[in-house]
Amino acid sequence: MASGEKFDCIVVGAGPAGTTCAYALAKAGLSVVLLERGEKPGSKNVMGGILYSTILNKVIPNFWETAPVERRIVQKKFAVLSDDSEVGLGLRFEGFNKPPYNNTFSVLRGKFDAWYAGKAEEAGVMILNEAVVDKIIMDGKKAVGVKTRLEDGDLYADMVVVAEGVTSLLAQSLGLREKHVPEHMVTCCKEVIALPKEAIEERFGIEGEEGASLEYFGGSVKGLVGSAFIYTNKESVSVGIGVSTNDLKNNKLTPNDIIENFKAHPSIKHYIKGGKLLEYSAHMIPEFGYDHLPKLAIDGLIIAGDAAGFVNMNPLYHEGSNLAMASGLAAAETIIESKKNNDFSEKALAGYRRRLEGSFVLKDLKRYKGISSFALKHPEFFKEYPELLIKLAEEFFTVSETPKGKSRMAVIKKGLKSVNLVKLAIGMNRARKVMF
Ligand SMILES: Cc1cc2nc3c(=O)[nH]c(=O)nc-3n(C[C@H](O)[C@H](O)[C@H](O)COP(=O)(O)OP(=O)(O)OC[C@H]3O[C@@H](n4cnc5c(N)ncnc54)[C@H](O)[C@@H]3O)c2cc1C
Structure with a gap:
Protein backbone atom coordinates (compact mmCIF):
# COMPACT_ATOMS: atom_id res chain seq x y z
CA MET A 1 0.00 0.00 0.00
CA ARG A 71 -22.38 -21.41 24.16
CA ARG A 72 -25.97 -20.79 23.09
CA ILE A 73 -27.93 -19.16 25.89
CA VAL A 74 -30.94 -21.25 26.82
CA GLN A 75 -31.11 -20.33 30.46
CA LYS A 76 -31.41 -16.90 32.06
CA LYS A 77 -31.60 -15.62 35.58
CA PHE A 78 -32.47 -12.19 36.97
CA ALA A 79 -31.91 -11.72 40.69
CA VAL A 80 -31.47 -9.11 43.38
CA LEU A 81 -28.88 -9.56 46.09
CA SER A 82 -28.53 -8.11 49.58
CA ASP A 83 -25.24 -8.40 51.46
CA ASP A 84 -25.74 -12.14 51.97
CA SER A 85 -29.02 -13.29 50.38
CA GLU A 86 -30.79 -13.51 47.04
CA VAL A 87 -34.25 -13.42 45.45
CA GLY A 88 -34.34 -14.37 41.80
CA LEU A 89 -36.26 -15.52 38.78
CA GLY A 90 -34.87 -18.37 36.67
CA LEU A 91 -35.94 -18.95 33.08
CA ARG A 92 -35.23 -21.80 30.67
CA PHE A 93 -36.69 -22.22 27.21
CA GLU A 94 -36.15 -25.41 25.22
CA GLY A 95 -37.06 -23.48 22.04
CA PHE A 96 -33.80 -21.52 22.47
CA ASN A 97 -31.93 -24.82 21.92
CA LYS A 98 -32.93 -24.84 18.24
CA PRO A 99 -31.52 -22.75 15.37
CA PRO A 100 -31.19 -19.77 15.35
CA TYR A 101 -30.79 -20.33 19.11
CA ASN A 102 -32.73 -17.18 20.03
CA ASN A 103 -29.85 -15.26 18.39
CA THR A 104 -28.07 -15.23 21.74
CA PHE A 105 -24.58 -16.70 22.18
CA SER A 106 -21.78 -16.21 24.65
CA LYS A 179 -17.72 15.63 25.69
CA HIS A 180 -18.21 12.51 27.84
CA VAL A 181 -19.90 13.29 31.16
CA PRO A 182 -20.04 10.72 34.00
CA GLU A 183 -23.88 10.86 33.96
CA HIS A 184 -23.83 9.28 30.49
CA MET A 185 -21.23 6.62 31.07
CA VAL A 186 -21.12 3.20 32.71
CA THR A 187 -17.81 1.96 34.12
CA CYS A 188 -17.30 -1.78 33.75
CA CYS A 189 -14.79 -4.39 34.65
CA LYS A 190 -14.75 -8.01 33.71
CA GLU A 191 -12.83 -11.17 34.52
CA VAL A 192 -12.61 -14.38 32.54
CA ILE A 193 -12.19 -17.29 34.96
CA ALA A 194 -11.18 -20.74 33.72
CA LEU A 195 -13.19 -23.73 34.99
CA PRO A 196 -13.45 -27.31 33.76
CA LYS A 197 -16.36 -27.91 31.36
CA GLU A 198 -17.89 -30.46 33.75
CA ALA A 199 -17.86 -27.97 36.65
CA ILE A 200 -19.62 -25.36 34.50
CA GLU A 201 -22.29 -27.84 33.41
CA GLU A 202 -22.91 -29.06 36.93
CA ARG A 203 -22.93 -25.63 38.63
CA PHE A 204 -25.17 -23.93 36.07
CA GLY A 205 -27.40 -26.91 35.21
CA ILE A 206 -26.54 -26.99 31.50
CA GLU A 207 -25.10 -29.57 29.13
CA GLY A 208 -23.43 -29.86 25.72
CA GLU A 209 -23.45 -26.49 23.97
CA GLU A 210 -26.04 -24.93 26.26
CA GLY A 211 -25.19 -21.78 28.17
CA ALA A 212 -26.55 -19.55 30.90
CA SER A 213 -26.61 -15.82 31.53
CA LEU A 214 -27.13 -14.55 35.05
CA GLU A 215 -27.81 -10.88 35.84
CA TYR A 216 -27.76 -9.48 39.36
CA PHE A 217 -28.97 -6.15 40.74
CA GLY A 218 -29.05 -4.36 44.11
CA GLY A 219 -26.36 -5.56 46.51
CA SER A 220 -24.44 -7.18 43.62
CA VAL A 221 -23.04 -3.69 42.95
CA LYS A 222 -23.28 -2.37 46.53
CA GLY A 223 -26.63 -0.74 45.81
CA LEU A 224 -25.25 1.55 43.09
CA VAL A 225 -27.04 2.14 39.79
CA GLY A 226 -25.89 -0.81 37.71
CA SER A 227 -25.67 -4.59 37.72
CA ALA A 228 -23.36 -7.57 37.75
CA PHE A 229 -23.28 -10.62 35.51
CA ILE A 230 -21.98 -14.14 35.01
CA TYR A 231 -22.02 -15.70 31.53
CA THR A 232 -20.89 -19.25 30.80
CA ASN A 233 -18.31 -19.97 28.11
CA LYS A 234 -17.09 -23.41 27.03
CA GLU A 235 -14.33 -23.71 29.60
CA SER A 236 -14.55 -20.44 31.46
CA VAL A 237 -17.05 -17.98 32.85
CA SER A 238 -17.15 -14.22 32.26
CA VAL A 239 -17.87 -12.34 35.48
CA GLY A 240 -18.31 -8.59 35.51
CA ILE A 241 -19.95 -5.47 36.82
CA GLY A 242 -21.14 -2.24 35.22
CA VAL A 243 -22.08 0.79 37.31
CA SER A 244 -22.96 4.42 36.69
CA THR A 245 -19.68 6.34 36.52
CA ASN A 246 -21.38 9.18 38.37
CA ASP A 247 -22.52 6.91 41.22
CA LEU A 248 -19.09 5.31 41.45
CA LYS A 249 -17.45 8.71 41.79
CA ASN A 250 -19.99 9.99 44.36
CA ASN A 251 -19.60 6.86 46.50
CA LYS A 252 -15.79 6.89 46.25
CA LEU A 253 -15.71 3.22 45.17
CA THR A 254 -13.58 1.52 42.54
CA PRO A 255 -14.81 -1.10 40.03
CA ASN A 256 -12.38 -3.51 41.66
CA ASP A 257 -14.03 -3.07 45.12
CA ILE A 258 -17.36 -3.93 43.54
CA ILE A 259 -16.34 -6.98 41.53
CA GLU A 260 -14.42 -8.46 44.49
CA ASN A 261 -17.47 -7.95 46.72
CA PHE A 262 -19.70 -9.60 44.09
CA LYS A 263 -17.44 -12.63 43.68
CA ALA A 264 -17.34 -13.17 47.46
CA HIS A 265 -21.16 -13.17 47.83
CA PRO A 266 -22.52 -16.49 49.21
CA SER A 267 -24.78 -16.86 46.14
CA ILE A 268 -21.91 -16.28 43.70
CA LYS A 269 -18.74 -17.76 45.13
CA HIS A 270 -19.71 -21.40 44.49
CA TYR A 271 -20.03 -20.68 40.73
CA ILE A 272 -16.38 -19.65 40.46
CA LYS A 273 -14.82 -21.76 43.23
CA GLY A 274 -11.43 -23.17 42.21
CA GLY A 275 -11.39 -21.13 38.98
CA LYS A 276 -8.21 -19.59 37.57
CA LEU A 277 -8.17 -15.95 36.49
CA LEU A 278 -7.33 -15.78 32.78
CA GLU A 279 -8.09 -12.17 31.94
CA TYR A 280 -9.01 -8.87 33.66
CA SER A 281 -10.18 -5.84 31.73
CA ALA A 282 -11.93 -2.53 32.29
CA HIS A 283 -13.96 -0.49 29.84
CA MET A 284 -16.78 2.02 29.52
CA ILE A 285 -20.27 1.71 28.02
CA PRO A 286 -21.87 4.82 26.51
CA GLU A 287 -25.37 5.63 27.74
CA PHE A 288 -25.86 8.91 25.91
CA GLY A 358 -36.77 2.71 10.87
CA SER A 359 -34.94 -0.11 12.68
CA PHE A 360 -34.78 -1.35 16.26
CA VAL A 361 -31.62 0.72 16.81
CA LEU A 362 -33.19 4.17 17.20
CA LYS A 363 -36.67 2.85 17.99
CA ASP A 364 -35.29 1.12 21.10
CA LEU A 365 -33.02 4.03 22.04
CA LYS A 366 -36.06 6.31 21.88
CA ARG A 367 -38.25 3.85 23.80
CA TYR A 368 -35.80 3.53 26.67
CA LYS A 369 -34.36 7.05 26.69
CA GLY A 370 -35.74 7.79 30.16
CA ILE A 371 -33.97 4.91 31.91
CA SER A 372 -30.77 6.63 32.96
CA SER A 373 -32.47 9.72 34.38
CA PHE A 374 -34.99 7.42 36.15
CA ALA A 375 -32.09 5.50 37.69
CA LEU A 376 -30.37 8.64 38.91
CA LYS A 377 -33.61 10.06 40.39
CA HIS A 378 -34.72 6.80 42.06
CA PRO A 379 -31.72 5.25 43.83
CA GLU A 380 -34.19 3.47 46.17
CA PHE A 381 -34.84 0.93 43.36
CA PHE A 382 -31.18 -0.14 43.52
CA LYS A 383 -30.61 -0.33 47.28
CA GLU A 384 -33.54 0.24 49.62
CA TYR A 385 -36.22 -1.74 47.74
CA PRO A 386 -34.08 -4.81 46.86
CA GLU A 387 -32.93 -5.04 50.49
CA LEU A 388 -36.50 -4.77 51.75
CA LEU A 389 -37.77 -7.33 49.23
CA ILE A 390 -35.15 -9.86 50.35
CA LYS A 391 -35.84 -9.20 54.04
CA LEU A 392 -39.59 -9.67 53.62
CA ALA A 393 -39.13 -12.79 51.47
CA GLU A 394 -36.86 -14.28 54.12
CA GLU A 395 -39.37 -13.61 56.88
CA PHE A 396 -42.20 -14.95 54.72
CA PHE A 397 -40.40 -18.26 54.23
CA THR A 398 -38.97 -18.58 57.75
CA VAL A 399 -40.38 -21.71 59.37
CA SER A 400 -41.89 -21.22 62.83
CA GLU A 401 -44.77 -22.39 64.92
CA THR A 402 -46.64 -19.12 64.44
CA PRO A 403 -49.84 -19.87 62.49
CA LYS A 404 -49.33 -18.99 58.80
CA GLY A 405 -52.15 -16.44 58.72
CA LYS A 406 -50.59 -14.48 61.57
CA SER A 407 -46.98 -14.69 60.33
CA ARG A 408 -47.91 -13.62 56.79
CA MET A 409 -49.97 -10.71 58.08
CA ALA A 410 -46.95 -9.60 60.17
CA VAL A 411 -44.78 -9.58 57.02
CA ILE A 412 -47.36 -7.59 55.08
CA LYS A 413 -47.72 -5.06 57.88
CA LYS A 414 -43.95 -4.71 58.18
CA GLY A 415 -43.69 -4.14 54.40
CA LEU A 416 -46.39 -1.49 54.46
CA LYS A 417 -44.68 0.28 57.37
CA SER A 418 -41.24 0.19 55.75
CA VAL A 419 -42.06 2.06 52.55
CA ASN A 420 -43.67 5.32 51.65
CA LEU A 421 -46.49 3.91 49.55
CA VAL A 422 -47.06 7.09 47.55
CA LYS A 423 -43.35 7.27 46.67
CA LEU A 424 -43.37 3.57 45.78
CA ALA A 425 -46.44 3.91 43.55
CA ILE A 426 -44.99 6.95 41.74
CA GLY A 427 -41.65 5.17 41.28
CA MET A 428 -43.26 1.95 40.02
CA ASN A 429 -45.35 3.88 37.55
CA ARG A 430 -42.27 5.74 36.26
CA ALA A 431 -40.30 2.46 36.10
CA ARG A 432 -43.09 0.86 34.06
CA LYS A 433 -43.11 3.80 31.64
CA VAL A 434 -39.36 3.89 31.01
CA MET A 435 -38.66 0.13 31.01
CA PHE A 436 -41.58 -1.65 29.40
C1 LIG B 1 -18.00 -5.00 30.29
C2 LIG B 1 -18.90 -4.87 29.09
C3 LIG B 1 -19.90 -5.79 28.91
C4 LIG B 1 -20.72 -5.73 27.77
N1 LIG B 1 -21.60 -6.74 27.58
C5 LIG B 1 -22.32 -6.77 26.45
C6 LIG B 1 -23.12 -7.91 26.15
O1 LIG B 1 -23.15 -8.88 26.93
N2 LIG B 1 -23.83 -7.90 25.00
C7 LIG B 1 -23.79 -6.85 24.12
O2 LIG B 1 -24.45 -6.90 23.09
N3 LIG B 1 -23.00 -5.77 24.37
C8 LIG B 1 -22.27 -5.71 25.49
N4 LIG B 1 -21.43 -4.66 25.73
C9 LIG B 1 -21.39 -3.55 24.75
C10 LIG B 1 -20.62 -3.96 23.51
O3 LIG B 1 -19.36 -4.43 23.89
C11 LIG B 1 -20.47 -2.77 22.57
O4 LIG B 1 -21.72 -2.15 22.38
C12 LIG B 1 -19.89 -3.19 21.22
O5 LIG B 1 -18.63 -3.79 21.41
C13 LIG B 1 -19.73 -1.97 20.33
O6 LIG B 1 -19.09 -2.33 19.14
P1 LIG B 1 -18.25 -1.26 18.30
O7 LIG B 1 -17.78 -1.97 17.09
O8 LIG B 1 -19.03 -0.02 18.14
O9 LIG B 1 -17.03 -0.87 19.25
P2 LIG B 1 -15.86 -1.76 19.86
O10 LIG B 1 -16.29 -3.14 20.05
O11 LIG B 1 -15.37 -1.00 21.04
O12 LIG B 1 -14.76 -1.77 18.72
C14 LIG B 1 -14.03 -0.60 18.40
C15 LIG B 1 -12.71 -1.01 17.75
O13 LIG B 1 -12.03 0.17 17.32
C16 LIG B 1 -10.65 0.06 17.64
N5 LIG B 1 -10.13 1.44 17.74
C17 LIG B 1 -10.43 2.34 18.71
N6 LIG B 1 -9.81 3.51 18.43
C18 LIG B 1 -9.12 3.34 17.29
C19 LIG B 1 -8.29 4.18 16.52
N7 LIG B 1 -8.08 5.46 16.86
N8 LIG B 1 -7.71 3.69 15.40
C20 LIG B 1 -7.95 2.38 15.03
N9 LIG B 1 -8.74 1.54 15.73
C21 LIG B 1 -9.31 2.01 16.85
C22 LIG B 1 -10.66 -0.72 18.95
O14 LIG B 1 -9.42 -1.34 19.20
C23 LIG B 1 -11.78 -1.72 18.70
O15 LIG B 1 -11.31 -2.90 18.07
C24 LIG B 1 -20.59 -4.68 26.84
C25 LIG B 1 -19.59 -3.71 27.05
C26 LIG B 1 -18.75 -3.81 28.15
C27 LIG B 1 -17.68 -2.77 28.33
Missing part, protein backbone atom coordinates in the same frame (compact mmCIF):
# COMPACT_ATOMS: atom_id res chain seq x y z
CA ALA A 2 1.40 3.38 -0.98
CA SER A 3 0.88 6.54 1.07
CA GLY A 4 -1.91 8.60 -0.43
CA GLU A 5 -3.62 5.50 -1.89
CA LYS A 6 -7.35 6.12 -2.34
CA PHE A 7 -10.12 3.69 -1.35
CA ASP A 8 -13.88 3.78 -1.71
CA CYS A 9 -14.11 3.60 2.08
CA ILE A 10 -11.88 3.66 5.15
CA VAL A 11 -13.37 2.05 8.26
CA VAL A 12 -11.78 2.90 11.62
CA GLY A 13 -12.11 0.12 14.22
CA ALA A 14 -12.54 -3.64 13.73
CA GLY A 15 -15.24 -4.19 16.36
CA PRO A 16 -18.75 -5.47 15.48
CA ALA A 17 -19.76 -2.13 13.90
CA GLY A 18 -16.65 -1.58 11.75
CA THR A 19 -16.25 -5.19 10.60
CA THR A 20 -19.93 -5.49 9.63
CA CYS A 21 -19.70 -2.29 7.61
CA ALA A 22 -16.42 -3.27 5.90
CA TYR A 23 -17.70 -6.78 5.13
CA ALA A 24 -20.94 -5.54 3.51
CA LEU A 25 -19.08 -2.91 1.46
CA ALA A 26 -16.53 -5.43 0.16
CA LYS A 27 -19.32 -7.89 -0.73
CA ALA A 28 -20.85 -5.11 -2.83
CA GLY A 29 -17.54 -4.72 -4.68
CA LEU A 30 -16.22 -1.52 -3.05
CA SER A 31 -12.55 -1.16 -2.10
CA VAL A 32 -12.31 -1.01 1.69
CA VAL A 33 -9.53 -0.72 4.25
CA LEU A 34 -10.30 -1.60 7.88
CA LEU A 35 -7.92 -0.01 10.38
CA GLU A 36 -7.50 -1.56 13.82
CA ARG A 37 -5.27 -0.16 16.56
CA GLY A 38 -4.81 -3.55 18.28
CA GLU A 39 -2.26 -6.13 17.18
CA LYS A 40 -5.25 -8.05 15.82
CA PRO A 41 -9.03 -7.54 15.86
CA GLY A 42 -10.39 -8.42 19.28
CA SER A 43 -7.13 -7.99 21.15
CA LYS A 44 -8.30 -4.68 22.66
CA ASN A 45 -11.97 -5.45 23.03
CA VAL A 46 -14.02 -5.98 26.16
CA MET A 47 -17.58 -7.20 26.27
CA GLY A 48 -19.59 -9.09 28.86
CA GLY A 49 -19.92 -11.68 26.27
CA ILE A 50 -23.48 -12.06 25.01
CA LEU A 51 -23.61 -11.63 21.26
CA TYR A 52 -27.10 -10.86 19.94
CA SER A 53 -26.95 -12.10 16.40
CA THR A 54 -30.04 -11.24 14.32
CA ILE A 55 -27.92 -8.94 12.12
CA LEU A 56 -24.92 -11.25 11.96
CA ASN A 57 -27.20 -14.05 10.81
CA LYS A 58 -28.30 -11.84 7.89
CA VAL A 59 -24.71 -10.93 7.02
CA ILE A 60 -23.35 -14.50 7.34
CA PRO A 61 -26.28 -16.94 7.42
CA ASN A 62 -25.88 -19.80 9.94
CA PHE A 63 -22.65 -18.19 11.14
CA TRP A 64 -22.69 -20.37 14.29
CA GLU A 65 -21.61 -23.36 12.18
CA THR A 66 -18.16 -21.80 11.68
CA ALA A 67 -17.88 -18.94 14.17
CA PRO A 68 -16.06 -19.48 17.48
CA VAL A 69 -19.15 -18.98 19.63
CA GLU A 70 -18.86 -20.34 23.15
CA VAL A 107 -18.53 -15.23 22.93
CA LEU A 108 -15.00 -14.27 23.84
CA ARG A 109 -14.23 -11.19 21.79
CA GLY A 110 -10.55 -12.06 21.28
CA LYS A 111 -11.59 -15.15 19.29
CA PHE A 112 -14.85 -13.87 17.79
CA ASP A 113 -13.54 -10.55 16.43
CA ALA A 114 -10.53 -12.25 14.84
CA TRP A 115 -12.84 -14.77 13.09
CA TYR A 116 -15.23 -12.05 11.89
CA ALA A 117 -12.40 -9.88 10.57
CA GLY A 118 -11.06 -12.98 8.78
CA LYS A 119 -14.44 -13.33 7.03
CA ALA A 120 -14.24 -9.67 6.01
CA GLU A 121 -10.74 -10.27 4.65
CA GLU A 122 -12.02 -13.25 2.61
CA ALA A 123 -14.71 -10.92 1.21
CA GLY A 124 -11.96 -8.55 0.00
CA VAL A 125 -11.39 -6.10 2.87
CA MET A 126 -7.80 -4.97 3.42
CA ILE A 127 -7.15 -5.15 7.17
CA LEU A 128 -4.32 -3.17 8.72
CA ASN A 129 -3.56 -4.02 12.34
CA GLU A 130 -1.64 -1.75 14.72
CA ALA A 131 -2.98 1.12 12.63
CA VAL A 132 -3.99 3.80 15.13
CA VAL A 133 -5.93 6.60 13.50
CA ASP A 134 -5.09 9.94 15.12
CA LYS A 135 -6.97 12.33 12.92
CA ILE A 136 -9.56 12.67 10.18
CA ILE A 137 -8.16 14.54 7.17
CA MET A 138 -10.61 17.24 6.07
CA ASP A 139 -10.86 19.17 2.83
CA GLY A 140 -12.99 22.10 3.91
CA LYS A 141 -16.09 20.53 5.44
CA LYS A 142 -15.59 17.11 3.79
CA ALA A 143 -13.76 14.18 5.37
CA VAL A 144 -11.34 12.85 2.75
CA GLY A 145 -9.03 10.50 4.66
CA VAL A 146 -7.26 9.59 7.88
CA LYS A 147 -3.88 10.16 9.46
CA THR A 148 -2.53 6.92 10.94
CA ARG A 149 0.60 6.18 12.97
CA LEU A 150 1.79 3.79 10.23
CA GLU A 151 4.81 4.72 8.19
CA ASP A 152 3.57 6.76 5.21
CA GLY A 153 0.26 6.54 6.98
CA ASP A 154 -2.09 9.03 5.29
CA LEU A 155 -4.94 7.20 3.58
CA TYR A 156 -7.67 8.71 1.43
CA ALA A 157 -11.20 7.63 0.50
CA ASP A 158 -14.57 8.89 -0.70
CA MET A 159 -15.99 7.86 2.69
CA VAL A 160 -14.71 7.39 6.23
CA VAL A 161 -16.66 5.34 8.78
CA VAL A 162 -15.77 6.05 12.40
CA ALA A 163 -16.45 2.85 14.40
CA GLU A 164 -13.77 3.31 17.04
CA GLY A 165 -15.90 2.43 20.07
CA VAL A 166 -16.86 4.32 23.16
CA THR A 167 -13.92 6.71 23.56
CA SER A 168 -14.59 8.09 20.09
CA LEU A 169 -11.91 10.75 20.16
CA LEU A 170 -12.19 11.25 16.39
CA ALA A 171 -15.88 12.18 16.53
CA GLN A 172 -15.16 14.43 19.48
CA SER A 173 -12.25 16.14 17.70
CA LEU A 174 -14.59 17.00 14.81
CA GLY A 175 -17.09 18.50 17.28
CA LEU A 176 -19.71 15.91 16.31
CA ARG A 177 -20.44 14.76 19.83
CA GLU A 178 -20.63 16.20 23.31
CA GLY A 289 -29.53 8.21 25.29
CA TYR A 290 -31.59 9.18 22.27
CA ASP A 291 -31.57 12.89 23.19
CA HIS A 292 -27.77 13.11 23.31
CA LEU A 293 -26.80 11.29 20.13
CA PRO A 294 -23.98 12.86 18.11
CA LYS A 295 -24.40 14.15 14.59
CA LEU A 296 -24.37 10.82 12.70
CA ALA A 297 -23.04 12.00 9.33
CA ILE A 298 -21.21 14.90 7.71
CA ASP A 299 -19.84 15.18 4.17
CA GLY A 300 -17.79 12.03 3.57
CA LEU A 301 -18.15 10.55 7.09
CA ILE A 302 -20.49 8.37 9.14
CA ILE A 303 -20.31 7.37 12.83
CA ALA A 304 -21.43 3.85 13.87
CA GLY A 305 -21.68 1.60 16.93
CA ASP A 306 -20.58 2.67 20.42
CA ALA A 307 -18.86 5.72 18.93
CA ALA A 308 -22.38 7.01 18.22
CA GLY A 309 -23.71 5.81 21.61
CA PHE A 310 -25.85 3.00 20.18
CA VAL A 311 -26.37 0.93 23.34
CA ASN A 312 -29.74 -0.16 24.67
CA MET A 313 -29.82 1.04 28.28
CA ASN A 314 -32.51 -1.37 29.41
CA PRO A 315 -30.82 -3.58 32.04
CA LEU A 316 -33.01 -6.54 31.05
CA TYR A 317 -31.24 -6.72 27.70
CA HIS A 318 -27.73 -5.18 27.86
CA GLU A 319 -27.55 -4.93 24.07
CA GLY A 320 -24.70 -3.23 22.24
CA SER A 321 -23.18 -5.79 19.88
CA ASN A 322 -26.32 -6.05 17.72
CA LEU A 323 -26.87 -2.28 17.59
CA ALA A 324 -23.24 -1.93 16.53
CA MET A 325 -23.70 -4.49 13.74
CA ALA A 326 -27.04 -2.99 12.64
CA SER A 327 -25.52 0.49 12.43
CA GLY A 328 -22.49 -0.87 10.54
CA LEU A 329 -24.82 -2.50 8.04
CA ALA A 330 -26.97 0.64 7.71
CA ALA A 331 -23.79 2.66 7.11
CA ALA A 332 -22.70 0.22 4.38
CA GLU A 333 -26.11 0.32 2.64
CA THR A 334 -26.05 4.12 2.68
CA ILE A 335 -22.52 4.27 1.29
CA ILE A 336 -23.35 1.77 -1.49
CA GLU A 337 -26.24 4.04 -2.50
CA SER A 338 -24.01 7.13 -2.36
CA LYS A 339 -21.38 5.39 -4.48
CA LYS A 340 -23.99 4.66 -7.18
CA ASN A 341 -24.91 8.36 -7.29
CA ASN A 342 -21.33 9.52 -6.71
CA ASP A 343 -22.64 11.82 -3.99
CA PHE A 344 -21.07 11.61 -0.53
CA SER A 345 -22.54 14.83 0.84
CA GLU A 346 -24.21 15.04 4.25
CA LYS A 347 -27.53 15.33 2.44
CA ALA A 348 -26.94 12.14 0.48
CA LEU A 349 -25.93 10.37 3.71
CA ALA A 350 -29.18 11.30 5.46
CA GLY A 351 -30.40 7.81 4.50
CA TYR A 352 -28.18 6.48 7.31
CA ARG A 353 -30.24 8.12 10.04
CA ARG A 354 -33.46 7.23 8.19
CA ARG A 355 -32.48 3.56 8.12
CA LEU A 356 -31.64 3.61 11.83
CA GLU A 357 -34.87 5.45 12.74
